[in-house]
Amino acid sequence: MNKKISNSIVVVMVPIALYLFFLILRPKSFGKINTIYIIFTQSFITCMIAWGMQYLAKMGEFDLALGAEMILDSIIAALLSTRFGFLGMIAGCLLSALICGILKGVLYRVMKIPIMILTIALIYLLGSFGGLITNSAALTISYEYTFLGRAPGNVIVFLLTGILMYFLANKSVYGSNVNAVAGAPGISRNNGISVEKTKIRSLLLSSMFAGIAAIVQLSHGSGVTPSVGLDSIQNIMQPMMSVFIGFVMAQYVNVVFSIFVGSILMSIISNGITALNWSSAIYNIVVGAILLLIMAYMNVAKVYSKKHEEKMSAIANMKEMNMSNV
Amino acid sequence: MKRKSVKLLTSLLVTASILVGMVGCGSKTESADAGSQSAAGETEESSQPAEPEEGDTQKEADAGTTDKIKLGLTIYSTTDATAGPVVNNMQTACDGMGAELVIATDEQNPEKEITNIENLIANGCQAVFCLPYADDSIPRIAKICEDSEVYFGFYWYDLSNEETHDVCYASEYFLGNIYEDDVWSAYTAMKTLNEAGASHIGMFGLPTGRTTTTKRDNGIAQACEEFGMEILVEDRVNTNTSDDAASSVESMVSAYPDLDGIVIAGMTQTCLPGVIQSLQNLGLTEKVKVSCIDFNENQTEYFEKNSVNGVIGGHFTGGAWLAVLAVNKLQGTPLVDEPVSIKDEFIVLQSADDAKNYDAHLYQELPYTAEEYAQMSKKINEAFTYEDLLEIVGSYSIQDVMTRHNVK
Numbered sequence: 001m002n003k004k005i006s007n008s009i010v011v012v013m014v015p016i017a018l019y020l021f022f023l024i025l026r027p028k029s030f031g032k033i034n035t036i037y038i039i040f041t042q043s044f045i046t047c048m049i050a051w052g053m054q055y056l057a058k059m060g061e062f063d064l065a066l067g068a069e070m071i072l073d074s075i076i077a078a079l080l081s082t083r084f085g086f087l088g089m090i091a092g093c094l095l096s097a098l099i100c101g102i103l104k105g106v107l108y109r110v111m112k113i114p115i116m117i118l119t120i121a122l123i124y125l126l127g128s129f130g131g132l133i134t135n136s137a138a139l140t141i142s143y144e145y146t147f148l149g150r151a152p153g154n155v156i157v158f159l160l161t162g163i164l165m166y167f168l169a170n171k172s173v174y175g176s177n178v179n180a181v182a183g184a185p186g187i188s189r190n191n192g193i194s195v196e197k198t199k200i201r202s203l204l205l206s207s208m209f210a211g212i213a214a215i216v217q218l219s220h221g222s223g224v225t226p227s228v229g230l231d232s233i234q235n236i237m238q239p240m241m242s243v244f245i246g247f248v249m250a251q252y253v254n255v256v257f258s259i260f261v262g263s264i265l266m267s268i269i270s271n272g273i274t275a276l277n278w279s280s281a282i283y284n285i286v287v288g289a290i291l292l293l294i295m296a297y298m299n300v301a302k303v304y305s306k307k308h309e310e311k312m313s314a315i316a317n318m319k320e321m322n323m324s325n326v
Numbered sequence: 327m328k329r330k331s332v333k334l335l336t337s338l339l340v341t342a343s344i345l346v347g348m349v350g351c352g353s354k355t356e357s358a359d360a361g362s363q364s365a366a367g368e369t370e371e372s373s374q375p376a377e378p379e380e381g382d383t384q385k386e387a388d389a390g391t392t393d394k395i396k397l398g399l400t401i402y403s404t405t406d407a408t409a410g411p412v413v414n415n416m417q418t419a420c421d422g423m424g425a426e427l428v429i430a431t432d433e434q435n436p437e438k439e440i441t442n443i444e445n446l447i448a449n450g451c452q453a454v455f456c457l458p459y460a461d462d463s464i465p466r467i468a469k470i471c472e473d474s475e476v477y478f479g480f481y482w483y484d485l486s487n488e489e490t491h492d493v494c495y496a497s498e499y500f501l502g503n504i505y506e507d508d509v510w511s512a513y514t515a516m517k518t519l520n521e522a523g524a525s526h527i528g529m530f531g532l533p534t535g536r537t538t539t540t541k542r543d544n545g546i547a548q549a550c551e552e553f554g555m556e557i558l559v560e561d562r563v564n565t566n567t568s569d570d571a572a573s574s575v576e577s578m579v580s581a582y583p584d585l586d587g588i589v590i591a592g593m594t595q596t597c598l599p600g601v602i603q604s605l606q607n608l609g610l611t612e613k614v615k616v617s618c619i620d621f622n623e624n625q626t627e628y629f630e631k632n633s634v635n636g637v638i639g640g641h642f643t644g645g646a647w648l649a650v651l652a653v654n655k656l657q658g659t660p661l662v663d664e665p666v667s668i669k670d671e672f673i674v675l676q677s678a679d680d681a682k683n684y685d686a687h688l689y690q691e692l693p694y695t696a697e698e699y700a701q702m703s704k705k706i707n708e709a710f711t712y713e714d715l716l717e718i719v720g721s722y723s724i725q726d727v728m729t730r731h732n733v734k
Contacts, residue, residue, distance in 0.1 A: 029581035038576050045569070136405040140568075140599045140624055143606065149572075150607045221568030223599030225406075229433050231566070274574060275581035277559045279534075284563075 007252035014249070015264045022272035029275040039267045041151060044158040045213050045220070047263035049239035050246065051165045052209025054259060055202035056115065057243045058182040059195075063203060065119035066210045067227075067235030068126040069100045073214035074224035075130045078139035086145045090215060097211025100126065101204035108200060115199065123230055130226040140223040149219030161212055166256045174201060238266045241290065265290075395425040395656045397649055398446030398454040402434045406595045407621040408639060411689060412481065416645035418692055422699030423653045423706070436460050443470055443478075453477035453501065453652035455645060461537065464490040471499050477652055479503060481644035485667060486537060495665050501651045502666035504644030508538050511638045511672050512545025515589050515617040518636030518676065520553040522615040524587025528578040529560040530571065530601070532592035542591045542619065558582040565593040568600030575604035579614070590618035594637070598622045602633045621675075626685055629678040637681070640673030640688060647719060650702045659704035661712040668715075671722045683724050693727045694718075 019039075023030040049066060056063050077092030084091070100122075107118055147153045169175045177198045180188040185195050218224060245262030246255055253261075269290070273283045399416060403409040413429060420427040428451055430442035436459040446454045447470065454476060458464050471478040477499050484505035485491040494500045519527060529546065532539040549555060559578050564570035579585055588605075590597050598618060605611050611633055621639035628634040647668060654661045673688070675681050687693070701707045702715065727733075 026581070032580065035580045038580050042573050042576065134405075136403050137410075138406060138568075138595055138599070138623055143603070146603060146607075149603070217569045220603070221570070221572045221600040222603035223568035223596075225567065225596045227566075228431075229435070231433070234566070270573070271577045271581070274559060274561065274577040279562075 008257075011249045011253045011258060011261055015261055015268060018265060018268050018272075022268065022275065025272070026275045030272070035271065035275075037151075039264060039271055041154055042270070043260070043263035043267040044154050045217050046238045046242055046266055047260050048158065048161050048213040048216070049210055049236060050242040050259045050263055051161065051256065052206040052213075053236070053239055054243050054246065054255060055178050056199065056206055057240075057247070058178055059185075059199060059202065060182075061115040061199060061202075062240070063104070063119050063206045064116060064233055064236070065100075065104070065122040065126060066206060066239075067232035068123040068130075069097065069207055070210050070214040070217065070235060071224060071227050071232055072100065072126045072130045073097050073211050074218040075134055075139060075226060077214065077218055078141050078224055079133070081141050081145055089141060089145050089218070093211045093215045093218070094208070097207045097214070098204075100211075101207030104203040104207065105200040108203060109196065115203065120230075123232060124228075127226070127228045127232055131228045134226050136226050136228075138223055138225040141218060143222065146219040146222050148216055149222070153219070154216050157212065157216055161209070162256065162260070165209075166254070168205070169256055170254065174198070178202065237287075238270075239263070241287070242266055395423075395453075395653055396428060396449075396451050397425055397652055398428045398430070398443070398449065398451030399645060400430045400432050400439050400442035400446065400454070400456045401645075402432055402457075404429060404431060407623045407625075407689075408595060408642065411640075411642035411692075412645045415643050415692055415694065416649050418694065418696050419646035419649040419699040419702075420653075422696035423649070423703040424700075425649065425653050427649070432456075434459055436463050439463065440466055440470070443467060447471070447474045447476050451476065452656050453479070453648075455479050455481055455648045455652075457482045458490075459536070461487050461490050465493050468493050468497050468500065472497055475499065477501050477655060479648040479651065480505075481648060482506065482538070482641065484508070484537060484541070486541075497665075500665045501648065501655060502668060504647050504668050504670050506641045506644075506670050506672055508541035509545040509548065511619050512542035512589075512591055513549045514545075514672075514674060515591065515619055515636060515638055516546055516549030516555060517553070518617040518674075519587040519589060519615050520549070520555060522587070522617075522635045524615040525553070525555045526582065526584045527555055527557050527587045527589055528575070528582065528585050529557050530565050530574070530588070530590040530593065530597050531560055531562045532565075533562055538592070546589065546591060555587075558585055565597050567596060568598075568603065571597040571600030572604035572607075573600075575601050576608065579604075579608060579610060586613055587615045587617070590616070590620075592619055594618040594620040594622050594639075598628070598634070599624060602628055606633070621684075625675065626678060626681040629675070629681045635676070637675045638672050639675075640684065641670050643693065643719070643722060644670050646694065646699065647715065650699070650715060654702075654704050657703070657705050661704070661710075661715060666712075668719055670719060673722075673724060680724065683728065687727050687731065687733055688724065691731070693722065695731075698730075 019030065029035055049070070053063060053066065073093040073096040076096040077089040080088030080092035082088075104118065104122065107122075108115060111118065148157055177188070177193050180191070180193055181195050181198045189195055242259055242262035242265075245265055246259030249258035249261060252258070269286060273286065397420060399413070401409050401412060404413045417427050428446055428449055430446060432439040432442050439456055439459060440463065443454050443456060454471065455478065456467065458467060458480060467478060479501040480503040482505065483503050485494060485503050494503070516527070532542065546557065550557060559582055561574045561578070564574040575588065578588075588601055590601065598616075599622070601616060605614050605616070616634045617636040618634070619638045621637060622628075625634065625637050647670070651661060651666070673684060675684055702710055702718075704710050
């Protein structure tokens with residue numbers, strides 16, 4: 001069998017196994033096509049955020065302000081939609097995302113502090129700004145502007161974003177630069193790749209993907225409530241877990257697809273827990289346990305990969321020595 | 327050198343922006359973080375209660391004859407459809423009775439709540455009010471207030487736990503608590519669903535471990551037993567955003583096709599738009615009935631579209647009643663000598679007309695004017711008694727407000 005196909009089967013089997021697990025526990029609910037449809041459509045928002053996050057994550061950085069940004073994007077969009085209709089909503093999300101991305105890039109370039117620390121500070125700033133412009137009140141958008149929150153609107157946005165993501169990750173110089181920086185920042189620098197610029201571009205990209213996700217999210221829920229403090233971090237926990245799962249599976253399939261599989265896994269868990277009517281405490285235990293398992297798996301994989309690299313390097317050295325002796 | 331200066335300047339700018347953002351966000355009439363106010367020092371000297379040895383009466387008299395009485399409120403927000411009216415009513419009560427109100431927001435964070443109380447006290451507040459988010463917080467709050475010789479009271483809180491009840495009632499600084507019958511509110515929300523023909527219910531609930539949660543859960547259980555209803559599924563996690571609530575409704579409906587009603591036993595402010603949107607997307611607005619506790623900004627529109635069957639809320643005068651008790655106590659004319667527990671009334675909306683009347687007469691305008699509150703101060707109206715206060719609290723309804731304000 002073609003290796004690509006067998007690898008894909010290995011990855012696809014994971015959500016299928018999880019689905020079967022819930023199907024056995026609650027066949028009445030998980031035996032329906034509609035449940036599969038809901039699982040897929042609910043994973044779109046998580047997946048789009050995760051796609052944007054993965055570049056920074058690959059380089060060992062995390063943009064924790066994405067949740068706060070999405071809330072601010074939605075607030076600006078909801079406010080603009082009252083004056084400029086549907087276009088105002090779209091423009092609001094994208095413009096706000098662009099400004100946030102540029103702001104993060106500029107601050108990172110000037111201050112040169114770890115992105116995680118910078119974005120924690122930004123959570124407060126963006127959250128408070130959203131609270132100030134809305135007077136902390138919840139906002140809603142008109143039903144006529146919500147068609148991107150349901151099929152086929154959300155499917156189209158998701159597919160277009162996926163195609164864009166695929167090209168960025170696999171066919172662009174930027175994607176190659178990210179891979180190079182993630183692998184060996186020092187060597188990349190020596191080869192003329194600016195680590196700083198690559199990270200700044202990743203910050204901007206993560207904001208833009210979050211902005212697109214915010215359009216779908218606002219359309220899906222039709223409302224947004226300002227969030228001050230660190231509460232908004234909760235919004236990016238599922239995407240973050242999808243990224244981790246995606247990275248683990250990326251050794252078998254393309255990372256764009258593996259992150260999507262990660263998002264579907266999160267969606268299955270969420271739906272499964274609702275279907276089984278498990279308590280919120282169990283929900284947190286299940287999600288937390290999965291995250292821990294993935295982290296542990298990642299560490300093991302990292303150790304294995306390092307050992308493998310050392311072994312390969314030793315073999316290469318030996319070959320080189322043999323050649324020089326000859 | 328130049329680069330370093332730019333870095334330093336940017337760092338200072340960002341830090342300043344964050345601080346301004348953090349301080350500015352929660353504020354409405356006063357600062358969010360009360361402790362950050364620059365006037366704290368000077369006010370504190372003139373408004374601090376007298377030495378404890380001089381006795382309670384002396385302290386009350388002193389407070390009454392010196393500067394304006396200063397009250398502190400810590401609350402999760404100042405502007406949404408539930409918290410906003412609490413703040414507005416309390417502010418109007420303070421304006422009417424000649425007191426000053428300092429507000430701090432706590433985002434439902436128990437630790438932040440404690441910090442806010444300390445800050446409010448440091449800011450010179452002579453009485454502070456909060457909704458304890460956990461029973462464990464109460465002994466700490468009582469201790470802080472006793473050590474600072476500052477009165478305290480709770481809104482939206484029933485002291486049903488014997489231990490915390492005793493801690494509060496043993497304190498000479500405890501003014502009282504204003505509570506609602508949360509068993510009744512949840513029971514009524516379920517009754518509304520039953521009357522609309524729903525019996526298989528999906529529930530959005532508050533996080534477990536809170537007194538309010540337990541009471542509302544009890545009310546729901548009571549209604550289930552009485553009306554033969556069943557809670558098929560409950561969600562206490564996906565309540566913080568409309569999007570999460572919308573996803574949760576999709577999952578509920580898919581997993582339980584029999585589901586014909588949704589009760590939102592809290593967090594309606596964030597949940598309701600998502601729930602309504604999801605049902606509309608799924609074409610289930612007719613089939614699945616919705617009833618909730620706590621008001622939402624868009625409820626009139628939802629009633630007009632028949633998307634919601636009942637909303638129970640309007641319990642926002644508790645802060646004002648605490649202000650009435652505190653001002654009278656601090657000016658040396660206490661309405662009552664002992665701590666008190668007062669039950670506040672809910673308002674039940676079941677039609678677009680109800681929602682419109684509520685919006686016009688209790689939300690856009692307040693249920694009590696500053697002049698009406700002024701008459702609740704014994705310094706202004708000597709004849710006012712505690713029994714009068716109880717009568718006012720007990721008669722609270724949309725009709726009562728419309729009658730008092732001569733609305734036809």
